[in-house]
Amino acid sequence: MITSELTADIAMTAILESVDNLNTGIFILDDSLRILKANSYSLAMIDSTTDAVQPESTCYSLIFNRSERCDDCPLTGDINHAERSFIINKDGSGIFIRETISRREKVIFLTFQDNINEVFLQKELDSIRNELAAKNILLNRYRSGTEEHKGLNQIIDSLPDLLVTIDDSLNVRMLNSKAKLELPNTGAKKCYELLGYSSPCRSCPIDETLSGVNGKKTSHIIDGKLFTEIINGFKKGDGGLLLFRDNTRQVNLIEQIRSQNDTINRKNKILSSLVSLESRMQTDKNIKSVLEYFIDLFLPLYQSDSIILIVNDIRAGSVLATVGRGVSKERIHTLTQAYFARDVHTVNPFSIPDESLPWRDTCQVNLMGRTDKLVGMLFVKGRGAEDGPEIIDLFKDPLSTYIHNQILLRLLKERADTDSLTGLYNRRYLQKAVEEEKSKYENYGIHYSIAVID
Structure with missing residues (x-):
């Protein structure tokens, strides 16, 4: 009996070794599912060794590390043949196993085959089939929608x-x-x-x-x-x-509109300043105060910081008012002396020599009365804003008219100081004239003389 069992064991071992080259794992179990024999390929598939197979080792303990039978174990009852598939984790990846179970008398044969390549091939085949189906769908759509695509491309290009x-x-x-x-x-x-x-x-x-x-x-x-x-x-x-x-055209239009708005706003400001100056001229009786107000309005519009304004009086060589901004008294004094020089008034249009001007770049403006006589001069530093000449023209006429009217008022007052028969100045005027000449001498260094003739 012992010889018979030994012979059977040797024969079984020989069979297991012979199928190792077939890349098939084989487990031989008894009816209690204890492992009697296992070839080396099957042990390698479950990442185990021969030493791990003990007399009490069962298929579910060695293969699945369980203490009881698998829930879906097909070896229940009198089933002689069955197949199933499962995944075994090995080296961090899964092995897809197809298990075939055969019962032969008192032993059970379990054969394991690694079907991972078949799975990949099946997936690849399914992918190819799906891709082919998708391409057929796209091809059919393209065939039916060629004209539509052409029209869409034409729209995009247009x-x-x-x-x-x-x-x-x-x-x-x-x-x-x-x-x-x-x-x-x-x-x-x-x-x-x-x-x-x-x-x-x-x-x-x-x-x-x-x-x-x-x-x-x-x-x-x-x-x-x-x-x-x-x-x-x-x-x-x-x-x-x-x-x-x-957006070049839109930006240019916006810039044009903005420029027009700036121009309109500037025109409105100029107009408002002119109206304000006119109102001041009518209500303020102090000529110097009016001239100062004119400078306050004019300089920001002209975009300069320095100005001198000289206004004539009723008598030649006399000054009614001199105002300045952003300039020293010495320069005003020098310019006033040059203004009263005799040769200045012999030139038409009237002009101050460059060496007597307060600034290298000086704009001279002659203020002419209604009778085209010089009533004063305006001197501004620099050429001012782009529309500077227009601003000068707009302010020059009302300013000249105002000065002319002030001179006329002073002339009327002077007539009250003259004899109506001879036209000679009376004593009151003589006293006032002496005071004026004295003031000119003290302020501007202009000499005067008094002659008594019989």
Whole structure:
């Protein structure tokens, strides 16, 4: 009996060794599911060794590390043949096992086959089938929608805006006809290279992907034109659409409107200043106060910081008022002396020599009365604003008229100081004239003399 069992054991071992080359795992069990024999390939499949197979080892303890039978174990009852599949984790990956169970008298044969390659092949085959089906669908759609696609492309190409599609890596995918005409480097691979840049734009709102970018805008100047770039990511991810809109005309129109508004506002300010000056001239009886108010209005409009205004009196060589801003008294004194020089009034138009002017770039303005007689002169530093000559013309006439009227009023007062028969000045006028000449001498160093003739 012992010899018979030994012979059977040797024969079983020989059978197991012979099937090792078949890459098939074999377990031989008794009715209690204890492992009697296992070939080396089966042990390698479950990441075990011969030493791990003990007399009490069962298939579920050795293979699945369980203390009881598997819930789906087919070796219940009188089943002689069964198949099932399961996955065994080995070295961090799964092995797809197909198990075949056969009962022979008092032993049970379990054969294990690694079907992972078959699974991959099946998946690949399924993938190929799915891809083929998808391509057939796309082909049918393309065939039925060719004219529609052509029409869509024509619409895109006819748009006035520049359209560029890119992927998340900023690689250019497509440009419409307008983009090919307007962009400086249509052969570029990156979107920023299309604009002539060597690196991504500083104002680029794209961080990593375009999926979260929706309607963000930035601006570029391309060949002197101002383009607004509108960036939209595709809803399904991987890329987006760049729309470049030429806003040069709109910007120019805005600038023109802004310039017109600035011009209108400036005209309104000039008009308001003229009305305000006219009102002051009618209500203020102090001529020097009116002239100071004129300077307050005139200088900001003319865009200068220095001015001198000399106003004649009723008698030649006398001054009614002298006012200045942003200039020293010495310069006013020097200019007044030059103004009263005899040769100045012999020149038409009246002009002060350059060496007597207070500034190197001085604008001289003659103030002429209603009878075309000189009633005063205005000296302004610099050439002023762009519309400076217009401002001078607008203010010159009302100022000259005002000064002329003031001289007439003084002339009427003077007639009260003369004899109506002889026209000679009376004593009251003589006293006033002496006071005026004395004041001119003290203020401007202009000498005077008194002659008594019989």
